[in-house]
Amino acid sequence: xxxxxxxxxxxxxxxxxxxxxxxxxxxxxxxxxxxxxxxxxxxxxxxxxxxxxxxxxxxxxxxxxxxxxxxxxxxxxxxxxxxxxxxxxxxxxxxxxxxxxxxxxxxxxxxxxxxxxxxxxxxxxxxxxxxxxxxxxxxxxxxxxxxxxxxxxxxxxxxxxxxxxxxxxxxxxxxxxxxxxxxxxxxxxxxxxxxxxxxxxxxxxxxxxxxxxxxxxxxxxxxxxxxxxxxxxxxxxxxxxxxxxxxxxxxxxxxxxxxxxxxxxxxxxxxxxxxxxxxxxxxxxxxxxxxxxxxxxxxxxxxxxxxxxxxxxxxxxxxxxxxxxxxxxxxxxxxxxxxxxxxxxxxxxxxxxxxxxxxxxxxxxxxxxxxxxxxxxxxxxxxxxxxxxxxxxxxxxxxxxxxxxxxxxxxxxxxxxxxxxxxxxxxxxxxxxxxxxxxxxxxxxxxxxxxxxxxxxxxxxxxxxxxxxxxxxxxxxxxxxxxxxxxxxxxxxxxxxxxxxxxxxxxxxxxxxxxxxxxxxxxxxxxxxxxx
Numbered sequence: 260x261x262x263x264x265x266x267x268x269x270x271x272x273x274x275x276x277x278x279x280x281x282x283x284x285x286x287x288x289x290x291x292x293x294x295x296x297x298x299x300x301x302x303x304x305x306x307x308x309x310x311x312x313x314x315x316x317x318x319x320x321x322x323x324x325x326x327x328x329x330x331x332x333x334x335x336x337x338x339x340x341x342x343x344x345x346x347x348x349x350x351x352x353x354x355x356x357x358x359x360x361x362x363x364x365x366x367x368x369x370x371x372x373x374x375x376x377x378x379x380x381x382x383x384x385x386x387x388x389x390x391x392x393x394x395x396x397x398x399x400x401x402x403x404x405x406x407x408x409x410x411x412x413x414x415x416x417x418x419x420x421x422x423x424x425x426x427x428x429x430x431x432x433x434x435x436x437x438x439x440x441x442x443x444x445x446x447x448x449x450x451x452x453x454x455x456x457x458x459x460x461x462x463x464x465x466x467x468x469x470x471x472x473x474x475x476x477x478x479x480x481x482x483x484x485x486x487x488x489x490x491x492x493x494x495x496x497x498x499x500x501x502x503x504x505x506x507x508x509x510x511x512x513x514x515x516x517x518x519x520x521x522x523x524x525x526x527x528x529x530x531x532x533x534x535x536x537x538x539x540x541x542x543x544x545x546x547x548x549x550x551x552x553x554x555x556x557x558x559x560x561x562x563x564x565x566x567x568x569x570x571x572x573x574x575x576x577x578x579x580x581x582x583x584x585x586x587x588x589x590x591x592x593x594x595x596x597x598x599x600x601x602x603x604x605x606x607x608x609x610x611x612x613x614x615x616x617x618x619x620x621x622x623x624x625x626x627x628x629x630x631x632x633x634x635x636x637x638x639x640x641x642x643x644x645x646x647x648x649x650x651x652x653x654x655x656x657x658x659x660x661x662x663x664x665x666x667x668x669x670x671x672x673x674x675x676x677x678x679x680x681x682x683x684x685x686x687x688x689x690x691x692x693x694x695x696x697x698x699x700x701x702x703x704x705x706x707x708x709x710x711x712x713x714x715x716x717x718x719x720x721x722x723x724x725x726x727x728x729x730x731x732x733x734x735x736x737x738x739x740x741x742x743x744x745x746x747x748x749x750x751x752x753x754x755x756x757x758x759x760x761x762x763x764x765x766x767x768x769x770x771x772x773x774x775x776x777x778x779x780x781x782x783x784x785x786x787x788x789x790x791x
Contacts, residue, residue, distance in 0.1 A: 308341045309394055317398040323374040327405040334401060334435050343442070344400045345392035350383075353445040354400055358383050360411075360448060361403050368466055368567035369410045370789045375399065408434040412454055414571030415787060423784060426619035427757060430574035452575055459570035461765035466563045469556060477556035478508045481549050490544035494521045502544065505552045506532055510770075537590055537774040539703050554773075559763075561789075562773060565781050566763040568788050573759075583755040584623065586712060588616055589762050589774035591705040593691075593714055595723060603723055608694065608705045608713035615778050616710050618760050621683030622753040626721055628739035628746040629670035630680045634659070635688070638709060639666055670743050678740035679717050681724075683756045691756075693717035693740075706777050712758075724750060 314335065318328045334343070344354035361373055362380070373379070382388045382396050414420075417429045437454065441447055450460055472478075484498040500519050507515035512528040526542045533540045536551050577583065582597045588609050595603040610616035634643060643666060647653045654660060659668045668674050677693020687710070694713040699705060714720060718740065725731040728751065739746050762781055764772045776782075 307345075307392060308339060309397070311335065311340050313394045314398065317395065317402075321375060321399070321402065324399075324402040324406070327402045327409075330405045330435060331398065331401050334438065337435060342392050342397055343438075344397055349390040349392075350396075353442050353448075355383075356445050356448050357400060357404055357407065361407055364407065364410065366467060367411045367463065368564040370564070371410055373403070374406065375403075379403065404438065405434060408437070412437075412571060414568050419787060420572055423780065423787075424615070424618055424778075425569075425572060425760070426617060427573060427759065428620060429572055454575060456570045456573045456575045457578065458761075458765065459567055461769065462563055462567045462570065462763065462771075464769070465765055465771045466560065466567070469560050469563065472508070473556050473560065478505050478552075480553045481505060483546065483549060488546070490521055492521050492523075492526055492542055495519050498549075499525070502549070502552065503528070511535070535770060535772045537703070537772070539701075559773065561785060562763045562781060563771075565784050565788070566761050568784060569759075569761060577755070577757060580755055582752075583757065586756070586758045587764065587774075588618070588758065588760050589777055590764065590772070593712070595720065603716065603719055605714050605716040605720070606700045606705065607691075607715065608699050608707050609777075610708050610710040611706045612778065614709045616708070616712060616758060617687045617689055618758055619685065619687060619689075620755060620757045621685045623681055623683040623724075623756050624750055624753050625682040626724060626748045626750065627680045627682060628721075628736075628748070629678060629742050629744055630674065630676050630692070631670060631745055632668040632674055632676045633662075634666045634668065635709070636665075670745055672741075677713075677717060679721055681714075681717075681720065683754075689758075691717075691720075704775065704777065724754070 314328075314332055318325045318331075335341075344351060344357075350358075358379065360367075362376070364371075364373060379399060382399070388396065412432065412434065415423075420429065432454070447454075452460065479501070481498060481501040484496045487494065487496060487498070490496065490499065490502075496519060499521050500517060503512065503515055503517065503525055506512040506525070506528040509532070511531045512524065514524070516522075516524065518525075521544075529542055529544060529548075530540045532538075532552075533548070538548065538551070578596075578599055580596075582595070585594050585596065586592070586607060586609075591607050591609060593603075593605040593607045594601050643653070643659075650656070654666065657668065658671055658673055659666055668676075672678065673695055675694070677695055680690055680692035682690045689711050691712050691714050696713075697715075699707055699713070700715045718736065721736050721740070722733055725736060725748070731748075760778070760780060762774050762776050764774075766772060
């Protein structure tokens with residue numbers, strides 16, 4: 260399409276590329292309006308082009324924008340040095356929208372100061388400056404467009420995110436090309452889920468709500484009643500009044516009766532609160548639950564902003580896959596999506612702090628029934644070798660054997676991988692698997708593994724994966740899991756698996772969930788995105 264527009268410009272106005280980028284001082288020449296209705300939209304271009312030699316001096320005068328000079332130069336080379344932000348009426352719609360976005364960039368969770376904001380505001384507060392195109396205003400807007408795209412769409416660069424332990428693929432986008440889309444349809448800048456993950460916009464809405472609450476004073480800290488260790492339905496205390504107020508403030512209670520009695524209405528609010536905060540959804544109120552309620556609203560806002568930044572790193576098209584698996588480490592939750600709808604949700608156990616599960620993606624290819632567990636060398640050295648030194652029968656007692664100089668555990672119900680594992684080959688040697696330690700799924704915080712991910716519903720996952728294969732039935736799957744002989748099956752369709760790290764997430768109902776930062780990654784990220 261861009262090639263078509265370029266040829267149209269040349270044909271319509273008879274200017275060669277060399278002429279349009281000539282270097283004849285400050286000469287400006289009028290051009291007619293371009294009508295591209297045949298392309299599905301109406302676009303009125305600027306009427307003048309400018310001298311290409313004026314670009315470099317602008318960045319000498321605006322050194323804080325110099326990082327965007329190569330992008331600006333490439334942009335105008337592509338557009339043959341025509342004005343982009345002006346038409347015959349003055350500043351165009353996209354220019355006005357960009358100004359609005361730049362001046363309200365904090366609403367995007369961006370904490371950086373806008374370079375030369377005073378200069379920008381001076382232009383838009385001067386009616387004459389809005390009418391007549393100038394090189395300074397034109398280049399300022401283009402530079403700030405790339406500043407905006409860098410902060411809002413791209414976020415931290417790949418080297419920084421990799422250093423933070425984020426190995427999911429980063430999205431790739433030319434913001435020079437994307438500007439063509441915005442010029443054709445300026446409203447895209449308000450919400451374009453093709454450019455940023457939809458979760459970003461849901462977090463943005465919650466950010467606005469929390470900031471509005473903060474302006475009104477946020478919420479007060481709850482004082483513990485020392486006569487109670489925990490609260491259960493039927494208890495009465497002044498602390499219950501404060502808890503009720505907090506749940507009303509955060510939206511977990513629709514009505515605040517101000518009662519000091521722990522009644523049925525409060526029970527429903529407590530269960531909702533616990534579900535939103537990664538706690539076991541029972542009706543017992545503990546000191547830890549109250550500590551969660553006492554997290555200041557400023558901290559919650561910071562958490563939302565940190566997770567908006569993470570959303571910038573993810574290609575928005577991953578949710579368009581026919582099927583995919585998403586695992587969020589802090590929520591200890593696995594979700595299998597088909598046609599972008601969850602068909603299986605399961606609790607998981609992830610790596611403990613010393614053996615952190617890696618944030619990355621892979622393609623699930625194999626299901627292994629009745630698997631061997633090939634014990635990693637690190638576990639042999641740290642755990643098994645010392646145990647063998649104390650007990651010469653350790654291997655036999657744990658159904659293990661030597662295998663070509665290594666140790667493996669034989670298939671069976673006590674195998675550490677359980678009865679089935681799911682492989683998506685990767686350099687991190689991480690996979691999904693069953694476990695004989697079912698009780699761990701009852702724990703509130705489930706970081707116990709050596710890095711792999713234990714899934715609570717392995718049989719259900721296997722049945723879903725093989726549902727459309729006529730050679731498999733639930734009965735055959737169950738038999739293979741309990742056969743005691745390792746059997747491999749190659750999936751006919753590889754399934755993307757994304758392992759992410761989000762400590763704040765807004766569900767499909769618009770409800771915000773917060774999770775403990777189990778690997779202490781939020782603060783490291785906040786230090787990079789919050790200006791001192």
